[in-house]
Amino acid sequence: MADVVVASQAKPQFREASAWDQLKYNRNWLGFWFMLPAMAFLIFFLAYPLGLGIWLSFTDTRIGRVGQFIGIENYQWLWDDAIFWLSVFNTLLYTIVASALKFAIGLYLALLLNENMPFKAMLRAMVLIPFIVPTVLSALAFWWIFDSQFSIISWSLKHLGLISQNINFLGDTTWARICVIFANIWRGVPFVAITLLAGLQTVSPSLYEAATLDGATRWQNFRYITYPLLTPIIAVVMTFSVLFTFTDFQLIWAMTRGGPVNATHLMATLSYQRAIIAGQLGEGAAISSAMIPFLLAAIMVSWFGLQRRKWQQGESND
């Protein structure tokens, strides 16, 4: 027995790990090192500009002149600005109409592309084209399509004898809104369609077979199987779609620059116009910052929509 005790006492002493060793080998610190590059990117390119923007909105900074802190004066100013409220209205209209139509058309396309048909791969690739073309390029194309004098639509309709005068697409407030929304939908549908198609392909075909044997019609297959199983991915894709649409700038700026009479000014374009064109950085920043509550609201909706549904919870025995 004594031997055993002696042996255990004679165990070699382990050296205390130094702080540097911990930094090198501790799993938590290691994780931190791996996170560092990504964190640096996010801080420099997202957090810093966001913080600066919010700060600027509380100052009277102009281009070429350091501003002073003026509290919420910019916001008070905007509160009484009819053009600001018009841009809020325009943005909401633009986002709601375009997102709803993008969802409807995208879902329809996804269902169509999920069917077996000839040239399936080619058709799927073709759907992506509007998404691939640079925004400004497609906006320029639309600009020509909707041109007051050279519009191909007006030309065609005139030759068909349906109208006698060119339609003033981008000069009329209602038409201008319809045109930019149309262009946005054209650009945004592929993203929705392809993402929903990916979601559709994760649904096991045997579920449809089982439902067919259970007596489901095609509509019931969609209503009771496809749609509920697709809701998680719909939540994701529509969140992104709403965020992109709400913050849209390029398309509007290239097509209408907010006109006619501010009918297509979105918050993003108005902010750019006030901050960069007119040089009122503080006021422009305030308009941009005013978008934050709307975006947060959209994210909150998706947050609750994205929460794992009851049927997704529990153990997986697959």
Next chain:
Amino acid sequence: MSSVHIRDVRKSFGNFEVLHGVTIPIEDGQFVVLVGPSGCGKSTLLRMLAGLENITSGTISIGERVVNNVQPKERDIAMVFQNYALYPHMTVADNMGFSLKLRSAGSDEINKRVKRAAEILALTPLLDRYPRQLSGGQRQRVAMGRAIVRDPQVFLFDEPLSNLDAKLRVAMRTEIKELHQRLKTTTVYVTHDQIEAMTMADKIVVMHDGIVEQMGTPLELYDKPENQFVAGFIGSPAMNFLKGHVRSNGVATFEGPNGVKLPLKTAPTASDGQPAVYGVRPEHFTIADDGAEAEIVVVEPTGSETQVFAKLGGEQVVAVFRERHQFNPGDKVRLKPDPSLVHLFDEGTGKRLNA
């Protein structure tokens, strides 16, 4: 409940024919098992019966009605899928009641029938759970419950036990058989596991390469396989086959590999010296002084019986003994097949030669 008749059914995918004229009569209330190796066309046949695949030619009728062009939902059949195909976003109760809901049955009616099916399958405590929260065996039972609730003319099972572990598989096997005895619904069951087929079926249909090799009761197939394929497929461990020649001069015998003499009860309709395949099941060997000499290679005791792998005339054979012989590798023993239980097949066609 009703009978099912499959008459000369063929199926092609493009130019590739996978079923070459299959005829299977199924009586009312029968439990029929389609068994065969992967790719034999058994699942395709079941899916044609369900209406999930078109019938290229031939007819399938359920009861008196030819269903070739009848929509799946009008066929009054219920199917249990290999992966169960439970709707992940519905509770057990909703899964089971879905078909009734689609037929716009009243909620009282749905509740009543779901409850009854749940009682039969001991699922009552699980009715509010989602499929993810169930074990494999429970999911299997829900899939069966979904079929029972509909009270269909015919149950179709597509390899329903292949996703379960061995122990559960045996338990569910008994459960399905018991369920059939209770409901007496005509059942068509597809499996590649011949033990499942043997234990559950009223009638087994052995399929291979798109044709029916043989159909009959489990014991008919075991006792009198019509060809070498069925003989080798049914029974575990599989039948031993030894190539050689029939000797019918004087006492009928079989001359196996390397001149090993094996007994035959009677000379079959084969002439002297005809090449043939001699089939003997592992359990039909005995140790006897007049047996053929064999050298033991491996001994595998399983408790209830002992499997012995031995070299007989240079070929490896398996013998199973319920007695506890003391064998060691390298021992020489004399193995004697029971002449009344041996099978003889034509070497070329594989057809059975002896009566």
